[in-house]
Amino acid sequence: MGELKVVGKKVERVDVRSKVTGGALYAADVQLAGMLYGKIVRCYDHAHARVTSLDLSEAVKCKGVIKVLGPKDVTQKEYNASVLDMMVSADMRGVLGDIDDQSIFTDHVKHYGDAIAAVIATSEEAAERAAEKIKATYEELPVYLTADDAKQPDALQFRPEKPGNLAFQLPEMAFPNNAYAWGEVDDSFAEADIIVEDSFYVSKQKQCQMEPGSYIALYDDQKRLNCWTSTQMPKLVQKKLANLYELPMTRVKIHTTVIGGGFGARLGMVLEPETCALAMAVPGRPVKLLSPREEDWLTSPSRHPGKYWMKMGFKKDGTPVACDAKFENYKGAYYVDASGTAFTTGAWLGGMYKFDSLRYRGESYYTNQSICGAFRGYGNPQTNFVMEQMVDRGCAQLGADPIEWRKKWHKTIGDDGWCIGVPYNSCALDECLDRAAEAISWTEKRVKYKNQTGVKRRGIGVAVMNHTSGAMPMLLEHTVCDVLLHQDATATINLACSDMGQGSHTTLRQVAAETLDFPYDDIHIATGDTDAAGFDIGAHASRTLYVGGGAVKQACEDVRRQLFDRAALELEEDASNLYMEDKIIHVKGASNKSISVQTIADQGVNNFMNPETGELIGQPGQIQGYASFFPPHNAPPFGATIAEVEVDTETGEVKVIELVNAHDVGRAIHPGVVEGQLDGGAQQGLGMALTEETYFDEKGICLNNSFTDYKMFGPSDMPKMTNILVENPDPTGPFGAKGVGEAGIVPPVGATANAIFNAIGVQILEAPITPEKILKALEEKNNA
Amino acid sequence: MKKHAITLTVNGEERDLIVPSNRTLLDALRDDLGYTDTKYGCGTGECGACTVLVDGKTSINGCLTLAATMDGKSITTAAGLARDGNLHPVQQAFIDNDAIQCGFCTPGMVLKAVSILDENPNPTEEEIRHGLEGSICRCTGYTKIVDAVQDASNRLSGVGE
Numbered sequence: 001m002g003e004l005k006v007v008g009k010k011v012e013r014v015d016v017r018s019k020v021t022g023g024a025l026y027a028a029d030v031q032l033a034g035m036l037y038g039k040i041v042r043c044y045d046h047a048h049a050r051v052t053s054l055d056l057s058e059a060v061k062c063k064g065v066i067k068v069l070g071p072k073d074v075t076q077k078e079y080n081a082s083v084l085d086m087m088v089s090a091d092m093r094g095v096l097g098d099i100d101d102q103s104i105f106t107d108h109v110k111h112y113g114d115a116i117a118a119v120i121a122t123s124e125e126a127a128e129r130a131a132e133k134i135k136a137t138y139e140e141l142p143v144y145l146t147a148d149d150a151k152q153p154d155a156l157q158f159r160p161e162k163p164g165n166l167a168f169q170l171p172e173m174a175f176p177n178n179a180y181a182w183g184e185v186d187d188s189f190a191e192a193d194i195i196v197e198d199s200f201y202v203s204k205q206k207q208c209q210m211e212p213g214s215y216i217a218l219y220d221d222q223k224r225l226n227c228w229t230s231t232q233m234p235k236l237v238q239k240k241l242a243n244l245y246e247l248p249m250t251r252v253k254i255h256t257t258v259i260g261g262g263f264g265a266r267l268g269m270v271l272e273p274e275t276c277a278l279a280m281a282v283p284g285r286p287v288k289l290l291s292p293r294e295e296d297w298l299t300s301p302s303r304h305p306g307k308y309w310m311k312m313g314f315k316k317d318g319t320p321v322a323c324d325a326k327f328e329n330y331k332g333a334y335y336v337d338a339s340g341t342a343f344t345t346g347a348w349l350g351g352m353y354k355f356d357s358l359r360y361r362g363e364s365y366y367t368n369q370s371i372c373g374a375f376r377g378y379g380n381p382q383t384n385f386v387m388e389q390m391v392d393r394g395c396a397q398l399g400a401d402p403i404e405w406r407k408k409w410h411k412t413i414g415d416d417g418w419c420i421g422v423p424y425n426s427c428a429l430d431e432c433l434d435r436a437a438e439a440i441s442w443t444e445k446r447v448k449y450k451n452q453t454g455v456k457r458r459g460i461g462v463a464v465m466n467h468t469s470g471a472m473p474m475l476l477e478h479t480v481c482d483v484l485l486h487q488d489a490t491a492t493i494n495l496a497c498s499d500m501g502q503g504s505h506t507t508l509r510q511v512a513a514e515t516l517d518f519p520y521d522d523i524h525i526a527t528g529d530t531d532a533a534g535f536d537i538g539a540h541a542s543r544t545l546y547v548g549g550g551a552v553k554q555a556c557e558d559v560r561r562q563l564f565d566r567a568a569l570e571l572e573e574d575a576s577n578l579y580m581e582d583k584i585i586h587v588k589g590a591s592n593k594s595i596s597v598q599t600i601a602d603q604g605v606n607n608f609m610n611p612e613t614g615e616l617i618g619q620p621g622q623i624q625g626y627a628s629f630f631p632p633h634n635a636p637p638f639g640a641t642i643a644e645v646e647v648d649t650e651t652g653e654v655k656v657i658e659l660v661n662a663h664d665v666g667r668a669i670h671p672g673v674v675e676g677q678l679d680g681g682a683q684q685g686l687g688m689a690l691t692e693e694t695y696f697d698e699k700g701i702c703l704n705n706s707f708t709d710y711k712m713f714g715p716s717d718m719p720k721m722t723n724i725l726v727e728n729p730d731p732t733g734p735f736g737a738k739g740v741g742e743a744g745i746v747p748p749v750g751a752t753a754n755a756i757f758n759a760i761g762v763q764i765l766e767a768p769i770t771p772e773k774i775l776k777a778l779e780e781k782n783n784a
Numbered sequence: 785m786k787k788h789a790i791t792l793t794v795n796g797e798e799r800d801l802i803v804p805s806n807r808t809l810l811d812a813l814r815d816d817l818g819y820t821d822t823k824y825g826c827g828t829g830e831c832g833a834c835t836v837l838v839d840g841k842t843s844i845n846g847c848l849t850l851a852a853t854m855d856g857k858s859i860t861t862a863a864g865l866a867r868d869g870n871l872h873p874v875q876q877a878f879i880d881n882d883a884i885q886c887g888f889c890t891p892g893m894v895l896k897a898v899s900i901l902d903e904n905p906n907p908t909e910e911e912i913r914h915g916l917e918g919s920i921c922r923c924t925g926y927t928k929i930v931d932a933v934q935d936a937s938n939r940l941s942g943v944g945e
Contacts, residue, residue: 012879019887020875020894022821022862029820124815208922210825210833210888260823260888261922293826501886501923672882672928679925680885707830707920715916715926 006513007735010672011520013506015258015499027230027257028214032286035216036066038278039127040271041117041134042295043109047368047700048156049138051107051116058133059119064126067281068134069118071105074277078103079244082336082373083236083268087475087537095171096339101159104277109138110158110333111370112702113298120278120287143700147307147328147365158333158366167331168338168364170346180346182420183357188322191356192313196393201766202382203693204305204330205684206297207375208712209500211260213271213291213300217279224251225276226286230259232266233538235496238530240269241276256528262500263684264374265300267540268336297705301373302694304329304341304364308386312355314394320409323355327382331364332371338364341372343474344418345379349387351418351466351636353409368700374540376681380467380746381688385767388463388750392757402462402754403433403442406640410464417636418466419473426738428728429464429638432662435724436462436642440660445644449758458657459759460644463750469546469635469666469730469739477543477634480534481551483512483559483625487605489583489598490522491559496533497548502741503673504544510669511549511734515556517580518597534628542739545669547631549734554627566600566619635730637738639663641682641747644719645755649778652771654690654756656717659748662724666738671725674740678723681744683713688745689752690768790855794819795864803851810834810846813861821863821891822846825920832919835892836861843899845918862891865898874898877936878929885923893919897933905941909934 018024043049056068078100085098105115117134121127144150150158150165158165170178189195216228225247231237234254242252259266271289278287291299306329313322327345331338346360377384395402411417412427437443445460452458470477481495493512499505505525513520527533537543560580567585568575577588580597587593603618610617644657661678668674684692691711695703704710729736749767757763762777785804792799794817801816813819813836825833827847834846837860865872871879874897884890893916900907900915907915912933913926921929 010882013882013884015887016879016884017871019884019890020862020871020878021866022819022891024887025820026823026888028824031818208920210831210886210920210922211823212825259886261886263922290824293828501888503885676882676885676924676928679927680923681925683922683925706828707826708828712920712922713925714920715913715930716910718913718926721925721927 004514004735006510006520007669008667010670011506011510013503014509014525015505024258026211026214026260027216027228028290030216030228030257032216032218034285036120036122036282036285036287037124037127038275038287038289039119039131040115040274041119041131042113042115043136044113046109046138046140047112048141048143049109050141051109051136052139053137054117055135056117059130062126062130062133064122065119065130066122067120068130069278069281071103071107073281074104075244077244079273080335081269081273083233083240084337084340086236086239095173097168097171098339099159099161099335101335104274111368112700113295113370114333115274118278120282124290143368145367145369145696145700146330150365150367162366165366166363167335167366168342170343170362179359179361180343180350181359185322185324185357185359188357189313191315192321193316194314194394194397195311196390196397197311198765200308200386202305202308202385203688203767204369205303205375205688205692206694206710207263207265209261209263209265212293212296215271215275215289216286217275218286219279219283221284224253226253226255227272227276228255228257229272230257230266232262232498232500232540233268234498234528234530235536236538237269237272241272244273245276245280254530256498259498259500262539263376266500267374270300293707294705298370298702301336301371303375304331304372304382306330308382310386310390312390312394314398318398318400318405318408320353320355323349323358325349326361328363328365329372330367330369332367332369334371336371337373341379345383347418348380348383348466350420351411352387352464354411354415369696370702376684376742377745378541378742380465380742381685381749384463384465384746384750385689385753389753389757389763392461392754393763403437406462406464407433418468422473422634424636425633425732426635426666426728426730427638428664428726429640431726432638432640432664432724433464435726436640436660436662439722439724440642440644440658442642455650456646456648457759458644458646459755459757460642461751461754461758462640462642463747463754464640465638465743465746467637467743467746468541469637469733470543470631471541472631472634476537477547477631479536479548479551479629481555481627481629482534483555485559485601485623487602489601491516491518492524492526493552494526494533495548495551496527496530496536497544498527498539500539502677503670504539504548507545507669507673508548508552511552512556514735515553516560518583542637542741542743545737546635546733546739547629549737550631551627551629553734554629555625558627559623559625562623563597563600567595569619570595631732633732635666635733635738637664637740637743639743639747641751643748643751643755645752645759647756647759647774649760652774654769656686656719656752658720660722660724661744662726663740663743664726664728665740666730666733667727667736668725669735669737674725675723677740678744679721682721682748683718685745685748686713686752688767689749693768788852790852792854793858795861805850805852807851808847809836809849809851809854812851813846819861819863821861823888823891825888830920832892832896833889835895835919837895837899841899841902843896860895862894865894872898873939874901874936877932877939881928881932881935883924883928883932889919889921893921893929897936900933901937901940906937
């Protein structure tokens with residue numbers, strides 16, 4: 001690889017000018033002629049109840065009301081808002097047991113905020129007023145909030161096909177004994193000198209993307225269903241809506257608007273089915289549906305909370321012999337993503353350390369909580385909280401340094417990755433650990449913070465993680481990219497990958513510019529139109545740069561090959577004897593023989609006849625590049641965080657002093673973009689560890705579905721942050737890049753928990769680690 | 785409900801409108817006047833996405849302000865910060881410091897930064913962080929936003945030029 005001209009450079013991001021002036025149009029900002037407004041009526045009285053009566057009559061009479069819709073007025077088809085079922089084969093879908101169990105409006109309320117009806121009116125206010133007039137009565141049902149509640153023998157069954165309210169467990173056919181496993185765990189534990197074991201709780205964290213759910217749908221005069229949405233997955237949502245409304249894909253169009261953050265909350269469908277149901281009821285009129293923050297909280301998926309048990313065995317010399325774990329997650333009211341996270345939570349565990357044997361069982365239980373689905377890390381933060389605390393407990397008993405132990409026993413190149421049978425092909429975790437340790441003076445501080453007795457105690461802790469770039473081979477990985485070379489020798493790259501703010505359109509443009517050897521400004525990334533763009537899975541699993549970038553690179557190489565082929569014909573030289581510089585193609589060693597890309601591109605479009613000779617000038621046909629790209633691997637990113645905290649032993653308060661995040665990113669296509677991912681991930685990781693949890697009372701009423709009552713790290717809460725980008729090119733990534741969209745959130749979770757352990761000598765087993773849990777643990781320690 | 789005839793000067797342009805007593809400034813700007821650069825993030829004054837400037841300096845939450853109380857006031861939204869096609873130094877600093885990701889908080893965040901610097905042209909990092917409280921960003925961890933405000937402070941006070 002020669003010197004890189006655009007990759008690795010801090011170019012201006014493609015979208016920031018319109019964002020800084022406010023010109024960027026998010027879905028709520030889109031105005032269409034004749035717009036109507038929808039309001040969904042939700043049950044805020046109960047978390048589990050049957051609707052015994054629904055009176056729409058008063059609402060119909062309200063000023064401005066166009067239509068009022070109950071459960072029978074919309075499609076009766078059940079659906080599954082997740083798109084995971086579209087990323088596996090039909091056979092696999094059967095094996096997994098995915099089911100459709102959601103309906104547009106329900107007469108069986110299964111969580112606080114479940115939808116029972118809707119109003120369409122001429123203004124938002126009129127719709128809200130009318131919605132208040134809808135009267136429902138309910139028969140209250142028992143509320144099940146945890147897996148233990150839901151699996152009671154006499155518990156009501158959420159779905160007849162899911163006995164015991166067990167929505168999902170690892171299927172026997174793919175996972176013998178319902179476990180992701182290798183070796184014989186019981187035999188291995190018999191060889192252990194030290195065994196650590198505990199039961200943890202991981203919390204229901206919310207993405208809190210800044211843009212609340214906003215949608216517009218229009219069933220137009222051409223009988224096409226249009227939906228404006230800030231989805232992470234336009235092509236799969238297009239197909240899902242086509243299936244739900246029984247339309248060919250040619251009659252469903254997703255207009256992807258600027259996305260105000262995703263983090264998994266917009267993975268799959270959210271309120272697209274409901275918005276389209278309203279639009280189908282008023283053909284020819286666009287209907288806008290705006291979720292207030294409190295509603296967005298309850299209708300978009302959260303992280304999977306649950307009980308996470310883990311046991312690890314070590315030999316005296318530190319050898320990790322066995323790991324056994326079980327995650328029983330509280331899935332929420334509907335199936336949605338019951339299978340994916342239940343599996344991956346264990347996969348990240350399996351991908352981290354060289355245990356002789358390992359067994360992980362993942363189970364998803366229906367509960368009367370809002371739904372769970374994808375959230376940045378996809379099970380990895382949960383595993384990090386538990387696994388990394390167990391490792392540090394083991395290290396404490398072994399007398400081992402947590403960094404040295406991790407360096408010795410983490411998996412690396414050639415070892416099985418998170419998917420058994422797919423070995424890691426790159427890993428720079430040792431360098432991450434070494435550089436992070438040096439940056440924060442690990443060794444000195446571990447000595448200094450021993451045996452503190454003051455009120456405020458410092459602690460320092462480490463955690464590591466492995467993740468993925470794309471979901472291959474678990475899920476389908478495929479992106480189509482078209483490159484259109486215009487007659488002025490600029491190029492438009494057309495693909496369906498959403499940029500939800502992470503900067504992927506910038507980095508994809510850099511990949512295109514570098515591959516074509518065009519200036520960055522000569523490239524435009526066109527996305528968001530499902531009529532024009534070919535297939536793409538969507539923005540998830542840290543895949544957009546790795547897989548989308550792979551597609552862009554391949555399609556641009558196609559353009560370059562065509563340019564060289566045409567130049568070869570024009571210059572009467574072999575293509576292998578040509579080179580390009582400043583968009584001019586030269587013959588090697590013959591400086592006077594050249595043709596510009598501009599000429600080739602122009603002649604391809606404007607293929608005029610030479611009036612004297614009657615021959616066509618140049619090579620005809622507009623050059624287009626194409627790739628239908630399936631990545632060869634999943635280029636695992638690795639990372640380490642070291643956290644330093646100060647714990648007030650009188651109040652239980654934790655102040656995070658410093659975080660050092662060192663990540664093996666393959667190659668930083670845009671260093672500012674990569675740092676931004678690590679910074680933002682850390683803010684969420686710290687929240688997961690210390691403050692963020694969605695609380696419900698015993699009746700299942702959500703207590704903090706608002707920014708007022710849900711505590712995120714604010715500007716003054718954030719610690720000193722240092723990011724170390726370790727660039728160890730992955731052999732399969734575009735220019736060596738790996739996906740870093742999720743990596744940043746993961747190790748701050750375990751590192752913060754371990755720093756608290758280091759400070760106070762006791763581990764807190766429930767996330768988030770709030771002051772009252774610390775005080776309780778300290779009290780128990782003192783009483784012991 | 786009582787309606788009020790009011791005049792707002794938004795980004796230097798005088799606009800007459802009639803609003804009911806309960807109309808928020810946010811809704812009046814977005815829905816009545818089309819200033820969609822002012823964002824709804826929470827509706828409860830917690831996130832600052834609806835921040836606008838009154839009389840060019842004081843930042844307020846549009847979602848907590850009734851439009852009728854703003855009669856005769858001058859309001860600045862993010863769209864009104866640029867002058868003669870040039871971005872405001874705070875806007876340019878947000879771009880140059882990679883302080884923008886999803887961009888949904890950006891208009892409010894930029895206006896908040898302008899008001900911080902108007903009050904205190906040379907803030908410390910701690911003062912910047914304190915000043916940004918009440919504006920939520922979920923993408924950046926605030927790191928690069930703080931860098932951008934610091935950088936803008938330097939630009940506005942001529943440091944390093």
